[in-house]
Amino acid sequence: MTPNLSVVIGTLKLKNPLLVSSGTFGYAQEFVDFLDLNILGGIVTKTITLFPRQGNRPPRTCETPAGLLNSIGLENPGIKVFIQEKLPYFQKLKVPLIVSIAAQDEISEFVELAEKLDKERLVAAIELNISCPNVRHCTKKSNVKLIAQDAKATALVVKAVKKVTTKPIITKLSPNVTDITEIALAAEEAGSDGVSLVNTITAMAVDVEKRRPKLAMVIGGLSGPAIRPIAVRMVWETYKKVRIPIIGMGGIMDADSALEFILAGASAISVGTANFINPNVCSEILRGICGYMIRHRITSLERLRGAIMC
Amino acid sequence: MKQYLEIAKILKNTHIVGPYWKLKLSVSELAHRASSGQFVMLKVDSDQGPLLRRPFSIHQVKGKTVELLYEVRGKATEILAKMKAGQRLSLLGPLGTGFSLCDLSYVPLLVAGGIGVAPLVFLAQNLRNRKGLAILGAQKKERILCEKEFKATGFRVKISTNDGSRGFYGRVTELLEELLAKDTLLRKKAFLYACGPRPMLKQTIMLSKKYNIPGQVSLETHMACGIGACCGCVVQTLTGYKRVCKEGPVFAIKELTEEGLAE
Ligand SMILES: Cc1cc2nc3c(=O)[nH]c(=O)nc-3n(C[C@H](O)[C@H](O)[C@H](O)COP(=O)(O)OP(=O)(O)OC[C@H]3O[C@@H](n4cnc5c(N)ncnc54)[C@H](O)[C@@H]3O)c2cc1C
Ligand SMILES: Cc1cc2nc3c(=O)[nH]c(=O)nc-3n(C[C@H](O)[C@H](O)[C@H](O)COP(=O)(O)O)c2cc1C
Ligand code: FES
Numbered sequence: 001m002t003p004n005l006s007v008v009i010g011t012l013k014l015k016n017p018l019l020v021s022s023g024t025f026g027y028a029q030e031f032v033d034f035l036d037l038n039i040l041g042g043i044v045t046k047t048i049t050l051f052p053r054q055g056n057r058p059p060r061t062c063e064t065p066a067g068l069l070n071s072i073g074l075e076n077p078g079i080k081v082f083i084q085e086k087l088p089y090f091q092k093l094k095v096p097l098i099v100s101i102a103a104q105d106e107i108s109e110f111v112e113l114a115e116k117l118d119k120e121r122l123v124a125a126i127e128l129n130i131s132c133p134n135v136r137h138c139t140k141k142s143n144v145k146l147i148a149q150d151a152k153a154t155a156l157v158v159k160a161v162k163k164v165t166t167k168p169i170i171t172k173l174s175p176n177v178t179d180i181t182e183i184a185l186a187a188e189e190a191g192s193d194g195v196s197l198v199n200t201i202t203a204m205a206v207d208v209e210k211r212r213p214k215l216a217m218v219i220g221g222l223s224g225p226a227i228r229p230i231a232v233r234m235v236w237e238t239y240k241k242v243r244i245p246i247i248g249m250g251g252i253m254d255a256d257s258a259l260e261f262i263l264a265g266a267s268a269i270s271v272g273t274a275n276f277i278n279p280n281v282c283s284e285i286l287r288g289i290c291g292y293m294i295r296h297r298i299t300s301l302e303r304l305r306g307a308i309m310c
Numbered sequence: 311m312k313q314y315l316e317i318a319k320i321l322k323n324t325h326i327v328g329p330y331w332k333l334k335l336s337v338s339e340l341a342h343r344a345s346s347g348q349f350v351m352l353k354v355d356s357d358q359g360p361l362l363r364r365p366f367s368i369h370q371v372k373g374k375t376v377e378l379l380y381e382v383r384g385k386a387t388e389i390l391a392k393m394k395a396g397q398r399l400s401l402l403g404p405l406g407t408g409f410s411l412c413d414l415s416y417v418p419l420l421v422a423g424g425i426g427v428a429p430l431v432f433l434a435q436n437l438r439n440r441k442g443l444a445i446l447g448a449q450k451k452e453r454i455l456c457e458k459e460f461k462a463t464g465f466r467v468k469i470s471t472n473d474g475s476r477g478f479y480g481r482v483t484e485l486l487e488e489l490l491a492k493d494t495l496l497r498k499k500a501f502l503y504a505c506g507p508r509p510m511l512k513q514t515i516m517l518s519k520k521y522n523i524p525g526q527v528s529l530e531t532h533m534a535c536g537i538g539a540c541c542g543c544v545v546q547t548l549t550g551y552k553r554v555c556k557e558g559p560v561f562a563i564k565e566l567t568e569e570g571l572a573e
């Protein structure tokens with residue numbers, strides 16, 4: 001028996017629920033020596049902006065208990081170079097490509113980026129990164145730090161992007177909010193085909209000898225196993241409120257932690273920090289999920305979704 | 311260049327002196343693909359973490375073995391020092407861009423601060439019989455590393471110690487400056503290779519510019535992935551931020567600035 005692992009997000013069809021998270025998988029080529037990329041359900045690129053961004057001052061990363069703190073600052077070559085130099089590589093792969101995009105100053109940049117990507121056949125879906133804690137979005141028009149911290153702003157971005165593309169839209173939510181379900185509902189009502197959660201949690205670490213923050217930018221975003229229970233809780237809360245598919249992430253290290261998210265209501269899961277520790281981890285997770293399903297005689301992944309008993 | 315994810319067996323884990331240890335690993339593919347200046351990402355497993363891999367320069371390769379020279383600094387290296395022959399470690403490598411060998415008209419001038427000797431021994435072996443000079447800096451005479459290894463490759467060795475217990479009394483870069491100031495021939499023919507703490511590298515870059523001597527340095531930064539995926543390890547160069555794990559860890563001195571190395 002081969003279990004059915006397929007997942008549908010809007011018009012996006014995935015052969016299995018396993019994605020790799022934005023910013024943790026480069027542009028995929030970095031992993032080709034270690035992992036058969038074609039086993040993945042999908043690949044989410046590093047967030048792309050309209051113009052190149054050089055990113056934040058170093059040091060940009062430090063390890064914390066069971067976690068990784070980063071303030072990369074969305075370093076990327078910009079949409080033009082991305083389309084010319086990074087996109088062609090995906091021609092060779094049989095994996096849906098999800099391109100993550102973000103605005104630097106104005107909401108209109110999301111629209112411009114989506115228009116450009118709409119023309120690209122190799123792009124299967126677009127993820128709206130409205131939740132990166134390491135850049136300040138759209139401060140000109142509103143006084144919120146992140147779009148993902150404001151239900152109205154979230155709806156505005158999703159609606160605007162929906163108008164210019166037929167590609168499925170996934171909205172990436174921030175855990176740095178009081179009630180994530182409000183934002184998820186706003187994204188759903190505005191037409192988002194799915195939501196992904198969570199992005200990193202804002203956090204900080206101090207070097208006591210030097211009496212300095214460990215990151216040059218002082219505050220960064222925390223990822224890894226340290227944030228998993230928070231992420232699972234947020235997926236569960238969101239699952240109970242919205243109908244669109246949820247892509248769950250935050251500290252997935254192995255099959256068990258991936259299954260935690262699925263049982264809490266995620267349709268798909270995404271692996272981030274774990275790729276740094278074991279660049280082949282995705283094949284192990286996928287094998288583990290299949291093994292679990294066979295062991296429990298579950299033929300379709302759908303039957304596990306949100307299936308915790310409480 | 312192809313990279314490998316391997317499980318390596320520890321053949322030997324030897325205490326040298328003070329915080330310094332040497333780890334000898336049996337690997338399969340990784341060894342014969344490695345070139346000097348490249349590094350590996352090593353995973354130390356334990357219940358209490360650490361979470362991420364740690365980068366270590368390739369110190370020497372012999373057949374199917376790789377040697378690392380390491381200094382106990384924190385969590386991962388403390389656990390590493392307790393590991394025994396027969397135990398296994400996960401290794402990723404060879405990674406990054408290593409040293410390029412200088413033209414035959416140059417005299418290789420190696421400058422090492424403390425554990426910075428680690429990648430330079432492999433380099434000296436590649437520059438065997440080139441009549442090079444290695445300048446080794448240590449806190450005190452007991453902590454001078456790899457003197458024998460450098461001599462075995464035909465390098466002359468000069469020593470500096472911070473406490474004056476052997477050789478030049480002072481910093482390794484002060485010794486470097488003294489040598490350059492008085493030896494015009496060396497000044498004309500030298501090609502610098504340096505590895506060590508940031509302040510030492512900054513000083514080396516300053517001297518390289520002052521005396522117009524070409525060279526390369528190997529840099530250290532905090533690394534999360536080691537394979538160019540996270541953009542976490544960047545250093546400021548004249549042409550923008552570069553990833554130490556991919557475009558580096560070895561950079562041409564002319565690409566770097568002293569300010570770029572500020573911490
Ligand atoms: C390309 C490269 C090659 C290296 N080669 C060697 C080598 O051959 N031998 C060797 O002993 N070490 C080498 N290092 C440094 C080594 O990676 C660190 O010493 C190690 O990661 C420390 O891990 P830890 O868990 O023991 O210490 P931690 O608990 O992580 O840190 C202890 C202290 O060391 C500092 N530190 C840790 N890592 C770094 C770093 N990369 N740069 C600056 N400060 C740091 C921390 O800020 C902290 O103050 C290399 C680093 C790089 C980037
Ligand atoms: C180094 C690093 C860079 C990241 N860059 C991005 C990014 O560009 N866009 C984005 O939406 N999320 C980014 N993230 C967040 C991840 O996609 C993911 O949401 C988060 O790390 C939680 O998952 P994890 O614990 O499995 O890593 C980044 C995370 C890390 C660790
Ligand atoms: S450590 Fe991740 S890009 Fe260099």
